Amino acid sequence: MNHHPHTPVPCSPAQLVSDAKHALHTPAGLVGDTPVLWIGEPFTTAGRGFWAKLEGHNPGGIKDRTALHMVRAARERGQLLPGAPIVESTSGTLGLGLALAGAAYGHPVTVVSDPGMEPLMTGLLAAYGTEVDLVTTPHPEGGWQQARRRRVEELLAVHPDAWCPDQYHNPDNVAAYAPLAHELVAQLGRIDTLVVSVGTGGHSAGVASVLRGFFPRLRVVGVDTTGSTIFGQPAAPRLMRGLGSSIYPRNVAYGLFDEVHWVAAPEAVWAARRLARHHYATGGWSVGAVALVARWLARSLPAEDRIVTVFPDGPQRYVGTVFDDPYCRRHDLLDRLPADDPDEIADPSERIVTRWTRCARVTDPMVAAARSALAGAAR
Known part of the structure; x- marks a missing residue:
């Protein structure tokens, strides 16, 4: 812990x-x-x-606070380089926060979600310039959440300069x-x-x-x-x-x-x-x-x-x-x-x-x- x-x-x-x-x-x-x-x-x-x-x-929403703080802290530590992509799994609200943080600090943002994301949320994220990557099949044990996290790992492998906030485990x-x-x-x-x-x-x-x-x-x-x-x-x-x-x-x-x-x-x-x-x-x-x-x-x-x-x-x-x-x-x-x-x-x-x-x-x-x-x- x-x-x-x-x-x-x-x-x-x-x-x-x-x-x-x-x-x-x-x-x-x-x-x-x-x-x-x-x-x-x-x-x-x-x-x-x-x-x-x-x-x-x-x-x-509430996750504006954590998105801004996590991005700022990662930049200060050198984990997130200027202009580097941000990739994260979210059911929606953190996506809006990351869109805000991306605009504030100059980072493209990709959020990985699933078919349960509301059309309104998908539309808002797209309007804010955020790329939405939807997984199509739930993980057999971890459900949609684990499927999203697996997709984040795939995207990070393709984009080695990208940074993931890992909201689930990031202090x-x-x-x-x-x-x-x-x-x-x-x-x-x-x-x-x-x-x-x-x-x-x-x-x-x-x-x-x-x-x-x-x-x-x-x-x-x-x-x-x-x-x-x-x-x-x-x-x-x-x-x-x-x-x-x-x-x-x-x-x-x-x-x-x-x-x-x-x-x-x-x-x-x-x-x-x-x-x-x-x-x-x-x-x-x-x-x-x-x-x-x-x-x-x-x-x-x-x-x-x-x-x-x-x-x-x-x-x-x-x-x-x-x-x-x-x-x-x-x-x-x-x-x-x-x-x-x-x-x-x-x-x-x-x-x-x-x-x-x-x-x-x-x-x-x-x-x-x-x-x-x-x-x-x-x-």
Whole structure:
């Protein structure tokens, strides 16, 4: 597992924002300082609610932050030469961030995706001058995600001067989110519970590790999707994009999490659509998933507990999926209200989960597998 660097705690919350350096009047200068919004009733129980950090106010979403940071750090280390190509696997949002970073620093960008990428996203990337390379067959074990990564390896072999950010394992992906955590402290002053979606592990580790420095008793709640392997469930076909994984990203900081929730696609759709109707602030799969969990925590925890979640992007990308009735009907996503409370399991290996489920025991599945193998060899 990567070791995440300790971030020094500034003297005051106000210093967190005043110390931020932005290249004003440039596209990159539009990234950061995103607003927070109070989400209360009717989405939540009367008198309860949570704060949402609206990362959709960045030009392309939350991954603008990590794309710019990873590219800048690679250039400073000499890993990415001036004008050299950038090649990366993505389901979409990082592609927009890399398009922005490529424009800011002068690099052509190729993103490798799969047929699940929305036409709107493909069109936007092409408009920004990004080449989209689509794989056509999923990997037999690692699914579309592994197939994309294999294609990235092929492209890097053909273009030896190209650079891959490797968002799944690059510690710069984690470090990029310290400013987001600093913004939250400056905006809210105190945070008791953080609810974050988990995919590559970047923003969950980056935000949570910094906030723990300010608030040692911070509760960190990870939100995954059913069918994802990150927290020890077996791989299964996944409709939701932007969270979950078919591999084990080393940027996931398992030791930071107090609990994990798995959310199914119909439950995320219900939450995203309800947010849109009643609060005019919403997004796609990740937003629906984290909002559902934050809504439950707002009802379950003491009223004075200050809960914060991160909305990674806005709704535009999902007009043809989450917010499209024919699409949702084809996938049986409508008229399936989530339960008031999640199912509970004591261990991620207890059973395969297919609906919203909570587990208070969080372990690294690769470490658990290694221990099991050692125990078997000892016998």
